[in-house]
Each structure stands twice: as C-alpha cells, then as structure tokens.
Amino acid sequence: VNAEVITVGTELLLGQILDTNSLYLSRKLAEIGVNLYYKTSVGDNTGRLKAALEIAAGRADIIVITGGLGPTVDDITRDGIAEYTGRKLLPDNETMLKLEHFFKARRIKMSENNRVQAYIPEGATVIENRAGTAPGFIIEQKGKVIAAMPGVPSEMRPMMENAVIPFLLQKYGIGKNVIRSRSLKVVGLPESLVDEKIHDLFVVSENPSIGVYAHQTEIEVRLTAKAENTESADAMIEGLKQKVYGRIGDAVYGEEEETLEGKIAEILLAGKMTVSTAESCTAGLLSFRLTNIAGSSAYFMGGINAYSNEVKKSMLGVPEHIIEKYGAVSAECAEAMAKMSREKFKTDCAVSVTGIAGPGGGTDEKPVGLVYMGIDIKGSVKTSRHLFTGSRDMVRARAGHTALFNFYKLLKN
Numbered sequence: 001v002n003a004e005v006i007t008v009g010t011e012l013l014l015g016q017i018l019d020t021n022s023l024y025l026s027r028k029l030a031e032i033g034v035n036l037y038y039k040t041s042v043g044d045n046t047g048r049l050k051a052a053l054e055i056a057a058g059r060a061d062i063i064v065i066t067g068g069l070g071p072t073v074d075d076i077t078r079d080g081i082a083e084y085t086g087r088k089l090l091p092d093n094e095t096m097l098k099l100e101h102f103f104k105a106r107r108i109k110m111s112e113n114n115r116v117q118a119y120i121p122e123g124a125t126v127i128e129n130r131a132g133t134a135p136g137f138i139i140e141q142k143g144k145v146i147a148a149m150p151g152v153p154s155e156m157r158p159m160m161e162n163a164v165i166p167f168l169l170q171k172y173g174i175g176k177n178v179i180r181s182r183s184l185k186v187v188g189l190p191e192s193l194v195d196e197k198i199h200d201l202f203v204v205s206e207n208p209s210i211g212v213y214a215h216q217t218e219i220e221v222r223l224t225a226k227a228e229n230t231e232s233a234d235a236m237i238e239g240l241k242q243k244v245y246g247r248i249g250d251a252v253y254g255e256e257e258e259t260l261e262g263k264i265a266e267i268l269l270a271g272k273m274t275v276s277t278a279e280s281c282t283a284g285l286l287s288f289r290l291t292n293i294a295g296s297s298a299y300f301m302g303g304i305n306a307y308s309n310e311v312k313k314s315m316l317g318v319p320e321h322i323i324e325k326y327g328a329v330s331a332e333c334a335e336a337m338a339k340m341s342r343e344k345f346k347t348d349c350a351v352s353v354t355g356i357a358g359p360g361g362g363t364d365e366k367p368v369g370l371v372y373m374g375i376d377i378k379g380s381v382k383t384s385r386h387l388f389t390g391s392r393d394m395v396r397a398r399a400g401h402t403a404l405f406n407f408y409k410l411l412k413n
C-alpha cells in the first residue's frame, strides 16, 4: 500500500510556517512500512483541495490530511472532503456535547462557527481529539482511506498514533514490514569525500540503503533498512554501520540525537576535567555551545571574547610581539590564546578560535573564511588552519563546530 500526505494551509504556501507535520507523517508511515510517494501542500481553498484529493486518489491508497479543520471560514478541509466524496456534513452528537461542555466549563459563549467543528462527513469514523476541540475523521471510499486531522502538531500526533496507525495496521495487515534508520554525524570531511569513501557501499546495497545529506556544519549519513521486524532491521543497519565506520569512523562523532557538546561533556565529566575558551571571530559561540548542557558548570569555567587586538593583549595576555609579527589571525596567536585562557581560568583544557568571518576584511594572504584554532590540553597545544566557505554566519558556525570537533577528537585520544 502507498500513501500521499496533503497538508492544508495558505500559511504553508506563503512560507510562514514550516511543514513539520508532513515530516512527522512521513516517518510514521515509513515505520509501519507504508510507502509514501507524494506530498502535496494546498492553500485554504475548497476547489483546490478537491482537485488535490482527486489527484491523490488516482495514485495512492491512503490519503492523510492535516490542517484546515478549525472553526473559521478559511478552514475548508471538511467542505473539500465532503465535496470530493459527495457526502453530506452531519453533526456528530458526541463531539457536539463535548464542544458544548468545553465552552460551558470555560464560560465562553459558543458561536455557530464553533459548532461547525462537530460536523463530519456522513459515514466517517470520528477520531477523538483529546488535546483540542476539532476532531479528526477517517473515511473509506472506493477502496481508498482518507484520514483527516487538525494542523496543530500536538493535537495531530496523538491522533495519528492512537487512531490512524492502528486503523491502517488492522485494515491492511501491514506493520509486518518495518523501516528503521540511523544517522551518523560527520564533521571535517566534505560531502564529496564522504561520498567517494562510501560510494561503493550504497551502489551495491538497496536494502539497507545509505543516504548522504549535507547540513550547514556537518554531514549526515543515514542508514535505512526495511525488514520484517525491528530486530532484523536493526541488525541489517548494524552490519552496514560497521562498514561505514571502517571507512570514515574518524570523522564520525555521534549518532542520532547526540551532539558534540554532549559528547565533550561526557569525556570531561568522566575525567573530572575543566575547560575554558578564548574566542575572536566566534565571539562567544563556543561558550554558548559548551553550556548548552545542563550541569555544564561542573566543567566549563568561563571564556574571554577577545575580539579586538587590544583585548587579546590586555585581558587575555597574548604577547604583543606575536600579534605584531604574525597577526591576530595566525596559528601563533591561536596557540597563545588557548594557552593564556588555560592559564587565566586555571583549567585543564582551553579552546581558541581566531579568523576572518567576512564578508569584508580579507586579503590575498588571509582570505575571508580563514580560521585558526588552538586546543590546549594540559599544556600540550595543537593548532590547525581552516578555510571555510559561505556567508559570515556560516563561517562562524562552521568554525565553532569544527573547533568543538577538534577538541572532541583530541580529548577522545
């Protein structure tokens, strides 16, 4: 069986809200082995929703719709489905009573518009909405299933999980095939090189499969397997994962929801070690990231945003001759910044970043995107030179991420 997701709302088409519902629904359908071939977004217009339903019914067995079930005139999903299916909209007694009770309990006058929410297409099965007022519903029509739910994610998700999925599992006897996936997070290798190193693995394997996705600061390698149960799917992923680690393991810092700052925190806490920062072009990004973790006061002591050369010298204590001889954007300055931070904050480790974020200020010798970083772990300092591409924001984000990654790698070894 295959499905199509239709999200309703002009806001979606104007780019005012992010369509997280379709992302969520894609994952949920994949988990039960339903193939999703198309996603459609349509504005608040009955005629266009009807047209979208006709197209979807021509190519999918299951149509899952979210949004447009509210009480106002621009909530057109109910009407669109009624028109498409040729069914009347009839009040559902139980829903009406619940709505009346809802308004009475809050001492708000219930308007005629609010009553509209209790109307559902004739013959549809109501999906109760425990988190809001608009119910959803499921219709079976000419061998197709249409499931409609409100757009508010916190209302829609439990309805999908408690009603729509069990309905689909029952009706199609599916769920025998599950899809599981796992993402590996890669830093320090460009997408092209990741691709080159693991290309042969995904050419030969359709299931489990590999996808490589570039994000702003890192690359995600996503492994996906389809099998009869979660255990076999997980085993398939595990086998492939080992191969991928064999190729690019050095550049992988974590999986799924793991973060660099979280991995660093684990190591620092286990080793009872402390860290401080000295930042120029990232101006606090490292401190911010390192303190994203609850309990970071156990290892993060503080940082100096040494943005100007004056502050690098006076507050941080970078020797004047270093800045004069090599410039502020240099390996020597990055090294001195890390050393001085460790000294000032009396920490075990320190991380420094100095570079040219742009868009102005670059020269032939020191172009925009040139960043040096220093990592001092118990007096042994390693510096590295990087040339990042992209806008000012991207250079800064990439510099911060790479500095944390370098720190993590040194800590781990």
Ligand code: ATP
Residues within 6 Å of the ligand: 007, 008, 009, 011, 012, 017, 018, 019, 020, 021, 022, 066, 067, 068, 069, 070, 071, 075, 132, 133, 134, 149, 150, 151, 152, 153, 155
């Ligand atoms: P309700 O009956 O609870 O008002 P509704 O079905 O009328 O819900 P909409 O009016 O279309 O839903 O959307 C309500 C809100 O839900 C939107 O303002 C938005 O915040 C959120 N929402 C709607 N569609 C989506 C979507 N596809 N992805 C993420 N959020 C969404």
